[in-house]
Amino acid sequence: MLFNTTHFFIFLAVVLALFYSSPRVLRRYILLAASYFFYGTWNYKFIILLLTLTAIDYTAGLWLERIPAGPRRKAVLIMSLTANLGFLGFFKYFNFLAANVALAMGKPAHSLFWDIVLPLGISFHTFQSMSYVVDVYRGQQKAVRNVIDYALYICFFPQLVAGPIVRARNFFPDLWNWRAPSSGDVSRGLFLVALGLTKKMAFADQFAKVANNYFGNLAGNPGVVTAWSGVVAFGLQIYFDFSGYTDMAIGMALLLGFHFPVNFRRPYLASSITDFWRRWHISLSTWLRDYLYIPLGGNRHGRWKTYRNLMLTMLLGGLWHGASWNFMIWGGYHGALLSVERLLRGDRPVSERWTWLYPLQAVVTFGLVMIGWVFFRAADLPQSLQVIRQLFGGPRGHLLLEPWHIGLAVVALLLAIAEEKLDWFERLMDAPVIAYASAMAVMLFVLEIFGVIDVRIPFIYFQF
Amino acid sequence: MSPCPEPVKSAAPIGRPRGRFAPVLACLLAVAGVFGLDALLFRTGLYTAWLQPDSSTGLFEMILRREQRSQEKAGNNLVLTLGNSRFGYSRKVIDQLPVKPLYTFRDAGVAGTTPRSWYYMLREIDPTVRRYRAVVLGVDDYDDEDRYYNPSNDVRDLHYVIARLRLGDVPEFAQSFTDADLRWAVWRGGLLKGIIFQSDILEFLTNPLKRIAYVELCRQGFAGWSYDFLDSTRSMTGLQIDWSTYKITFPPGTDEDQRDSVSSWLAHGPEPQTGRLAAFRRAWFGRIIDRYQGSPTRVIFMRLPRGPIPRPDGLVKKRSASIREMAARPNVVLAPEHVFDALERPELFKDGMHLNREGINRFSVMLAAETARILGPPEHDTGQAKACPTGGACFSLPRQDKR
Numbered sequence: 001m002l003f004n005t006t007h008f009f010i011f012l013a014v015v016l017a018l019f020y021s022s023p024r025v026l027r028r029y030i031l032l033a034a035s036y037f038f039y040g041t042w043n044y045k046f047i048i049l050l051l052t053l054t055a056i057d058y059t060a061g062l063w064l065e066r067i068p069a070g071p072r073r074k075a076v077l078i079m080s081l082t083a084n085l086g087f088l089g090f091f092k093y094f095n096f097l098a099a100n101v102a103l104a105m106g107k108p109a110h111s112l113f114w115d116i117v118l119p120l121g122i123s124f125h126t127f128q129s130m131s132y133v134v135d136v137y138r139g140q141q142k143a144v145r146n147v148i149d150y151a152l153y154i155c156f157f158p159q160l161v162a163g164p165i166v167r168a169r170n171f172f173p174d175l176w177n178w179r180a181p182s183s184g185d186v187s188r189g190l191f192l193v194a195l196g197l198t199k200k201m202a203f204a205d206q207f208a209k210v211a212n213n214y215f216g217n218l219a220g221n222p223g224v225v226t227a228w229s230g231v232v233a234f235g236l237q238i239y240f241d242f243s244g245y246t247d248m249a250i251g252m253a254l255l256l257g258f259h260f261p262v263n264f265r266r267p268y269l270a271s272s273i274t275d276f277w278r279r280w281h282i283s284l285s286t287w288l289r290d291y292l293y294i295p296l297g298g299n300r301h302g303r304w305k306t307y308r309n310l311m312l313t314m315l316l317g318g319l320w321h322g323a324s325w326n327f328m329i330w331g332g333y334h335g336a337l338l339s340v341e342r343l344l345r346g347d348r349p350v351s352e353r354w355t356w357l358y359p360l361q362a363v364v365t366f367g368l369v370m371i372g373w374v375f376f377r378a379a380d381l382p383q384s385l386q387v388i389r390q391l392f393g394g395p396r397g398h399l400l401l402e403p404w405h406i407g408l409a410v411v412a413l414l415l416a417i418a419e420e421k422l423d424w425f426e427r428l429m430d431a432p433v434i435a436y437a438s439a440m441a442v443m444l445f446v447l448e449i450f451g452v453i454d455v456r457i458p459f460i461y462f463q464f
Numbered sequence: 465m466s467p468c469p470e471p472v473k474s475a476a477p478i479g480r481p482r483g484r485f486a487p488v489l490a491c492l493l494a495v496a497g498v499f500g501l502d503a504l505l506f507r508t509g510l511y512t513a514w515l516q517p518d519s520s521t522g523l524f525e526m527i528l529r530r531e532q533r534s535q536e537k538a539g540n541n542l543v544l545t546l547g548n549s550r551f552g553y554s555r556k557v558i559d560q561l562p563v564k565p566l567y568t569f570r571d572a573g574v575a576g577t578t579p580r581s582w583y584y585m586l587r588e589i590d591p592t593v594r595r596y597r598a599v600v601l602g603v604d605d606y607d608d609e610d611r612y613y614n615p616s617n618d619v620r621d622l623h624y625v626i627a628r629l630r631l632g633d634v635p636e637f638a639q640s641f642t643d644a645d646l647r648w649a650v651w652r653g654g655l656l657k658g659i660i661f662q663s664d665i666l667e668f669l670t671n672p673l674k675r676i677a678y679v680e681l682c683r684q685g686f687a688g689w690s691y692d693f694l695d696s697t698r699s700m701t702g703l704q705i706d707w708s709t710y711k712i713t714f715p716p717g718t719d720e721d722q723r724d725s726v727s728s729w730l731a732h733g734p735e736p737q738t739g740r741l742a743a744f745r746r747a748w749f750g751r752i753i754d755r756y757q758g759s760p761t762r763v764i765f766m767r768l769p770r771g772p773i774p775r776p777d778g779l780v781k782k783r784s785a786s787i788r789e790m791a792a793r794p795n796v797v798l799a800p801e802h803v804f805d806a807l808e809r810p811e812l813f814k815d816g817m818h819l820n821r822e823g824i825n826r827f828s829v830m831l832a833a834e835t836a837r838i839l840g841p842p843e844h845d846t847g848q849a850k851a852c853p854t855g856g857a858c859f860s861l862p863r864q865d866k867r
Contacts, residue, residue: 006648186487194494404669437490441497448498448658449665454649 001041003248004200028152038157046119050155056083057129058150061136061143080133084126091118096323121161123320123464125154127287132168134291141168149175158252162245162461164263164283174258185254187429192251194440198447199244203408205452207237210400215377218386223397227390230400234377235370241460266416271361273337274350288317311335321464326384330375506657512627516664517682520623524574530687531572531589541842543567543835546582547602549575550768552819556691557828566836577624578615579748584625593759598839600764606801607782608742610735616744617643622650626660695821700772700810705731707776726816730771734780742784753793764838766799772813797838
């Protein structure tokens with residue numbers, strides 16, 4: 001049940017109706033049942049996996065709180081992390097490993113494959129679960145006593161399959177001190193759901209058609225301009241797709257009285273790669289920072305170890321996205337760029353101040369990020385290299401984007417700049433009803449005219 | 465590149481406190497706004513005047529407007545023909561007959577349409593139901609044979625008539641589709657027409673000036689082009705079908721489209737007879753006939769030449785004959801079933817279902833003659849004609865000579 005389907009909106013309407021018409025004591029049960037139903041519509045068998053991980057980490061949390069510091073406590077933590085990473089590793093990375101072992105043995109890559117179905121959203125809910133256990137271990141989070149509450153934290157349907165990765169310290173206060181959403185929150189929630197849907201169907205899916213056309217037929221689409229337009233189309237697709245999903249998730253959570261953290265902050269306006277990662281998939285980048293980069297030593301042990309830690313973090317971040325060398329290279333590419341930036345910048349903090357140089361820096365950063373997306377989107381390494389070659393050499397080619405694609409991108413850019421400088425979203429939420437309604441109407445009209453309706457293009461991050 | 469207004473995590477409402485129902489009111493206003501914008505663009509002709517003429521909607525509109533315009537100068541003895549691509553004839557051939565034809569033929573047929581589209585075409589062309597002496601409907605058979613093709617679920621009808629679909633039409637139009645997904649698509653598209661026009665709009669936005677120039681060109685030339693159009697001279701001479709095995713022997717040089725049309729239209733086994741075609745015909749021909757009830761306009765059904773080699777009569781046990789049933793209604797006439805049988809020869813067809821140029825020429829002459837024979841000589845309407853809102857004159861000559 002994709003977020004951009006009629007079925008999902010019927011489901012959401014039913015959940016909201018049941019939620020608000022039920023006594024408070026029943027509401028968390030309704031959300032839990034709805035979340036398992038939502039997950040089950042994809043593959044009900046994997047609810048067992050979800051329940052197993054929930055049980056393991058719920059129990060681990062309780063143990064960790066009871067056991068005093070020492071090896072036993074550490075053993076519980078390791079057991080929990082092993083279980084999470086074990087499931088994640090098996091479902092997500094087994095065949096990748098098997099393919100490389102087979103190739104090393106001189107056999108065909110597929111010869112050792114197992115027929116494994118990747119459970120939906122496993123990368124997200126395992127990371128969310130692990131963050132809880134680690135926080136309890138560190139004493140930053142109290143163990144949750146009520147198993148229903150914990151299960152809901154893991155499987156809450158708005159963010160179950162593609163995040164944002166919500167920390168326990170953000171989720172449980174909303175659950176335990178639940179208050180009916182204010183009219184401001186409802187306005188925000190409704191607007192974000194509509195905005196997310198528009199981003200997905202009118203922007204991402206239109207750019208997806210261009211990107212799929214390019215990456216699906218490289219031989220038939222030679223040329224530098226062609227390659228750049230195909231790659232930029234994918235760059236725009238993935239942003240609108242993922243941030244659209246996130247907006248919908250945040251909006252739906254608001255309608256249910258929950259407040260999710262920001263996950264995107266206009267990443268393509270970033271002035272550096274460091275800035276980009278402060279704006280892109282923020283819940284993952286902060287997770288990697290808190291649970292990987294800092295435990296590895298962060299920047300506390302000298303320059304070279306900082307670079308090493310950056311590389312390791314980004315390599316693992318790349319691998320988190322998918323089991324392929326391409327994702328590793330994508331992660332490594334960003335790790336290398338971050339390291340180079342760090343080397344050039346030294347210990348000076350990253351500036352987000354808009355100067356006359358800012359547009360140039362943003363364009364360069366955008367270009368570098370686009371090159372990285374080649375590895376993210378291409379089917380395999382040879383195809384990635386072919387695209388890279390096309391980006392930097394060969395015939396001129398032709399623009400794959402139509403003028404209205406460019407129009408959509410320009411409108412989005414202007415809105416992003418306006419949000420960055422003028423905070424239009426908050427101003428709109430504060431504006432008279434007629435202004436809010438007009439903005440919503442225009443947005444929905446854009447969805448009507450540009451929304452890809454008859455072809456269902458899945459959210460990109462659903463595969464992770 | 466982000467219109468992304470990410471929310472600040474906040475448990476407390478930000479901004480001016482609003483009433484509890486303000487979000488609901490705002491959403492209702494927003495929905496009204498979307499419908500308003502949609503109506504402004506797509507229900508006023510503001511955009512539909514610039515539709516791509518080669519699209520389904522554009523072609524339908526082009527033909528409809530041509531016929532509306534023609535009413536101003538085409539006289540009073542008009543006969544309107546409606547059908548799909550199988551109802552191919554030449555008005556020019558009729559006009560050039562040595563003996564001046566009794567009636568002026570106008571062709572509102574659109575390739576790929578069904579009686580569902582014809583109903584809306586008629587409603588727009590003839591709002592007074594008095595503009596034409598007769599409406600001639602070309603049909604494949606007076607009996608009902610269910611084939612693989614289910615006209616009820618032909619979504620092309622939505623695309624043909626979308627510009628003319630009113631809000632009040634949407635429920636009935638949607639219900640006429642039997643497939644639930646299509647019904648939903650029709651509801652959606654009927655209420656928000658921009659969804660149906662989307663590909664047209666995107667193409668328009670790709671090069672607006674080119675579109676405008678092309679539409680202008682078509683406006684000026686379409687009537688002439690369609691009048692002077694000469695169909696293919698290719699023929700199916702040499703075609704043979706063994707009806708016991710459905711084995712087809714094609715003449716040399718037959719292309720894939722021709723082969724497909726023979727195998728899909730003619731040489732196929734019987735489909736289960738569920739009565740869906742009869743239901744569809746009763747619904748939409750029924751609506752057309754209802755519309756002309758009490759009108760001086762005659763509704764004439766004509767069975768078109770069935771193909772280069774017609775399917776044997778006993779091949780399918782047909783369970784009903786909806787069009788024969790309709791002959792009992794006042795004002796409805798069925799042309800003799802076998803009147804065009806002489807044209808059912810391979811040398812007069814360009815493929816398995818369409819007449820070629822020679823076939824069209826002969827059919828045009830026969831069509832004019834048969835229509836004149838059914839209607840008889842036109843009566844003088846001096847003093848009886850009155851101004852018609854669509855232009856020209858409406859006539860009011862009740863006729864009784866029904867066959």
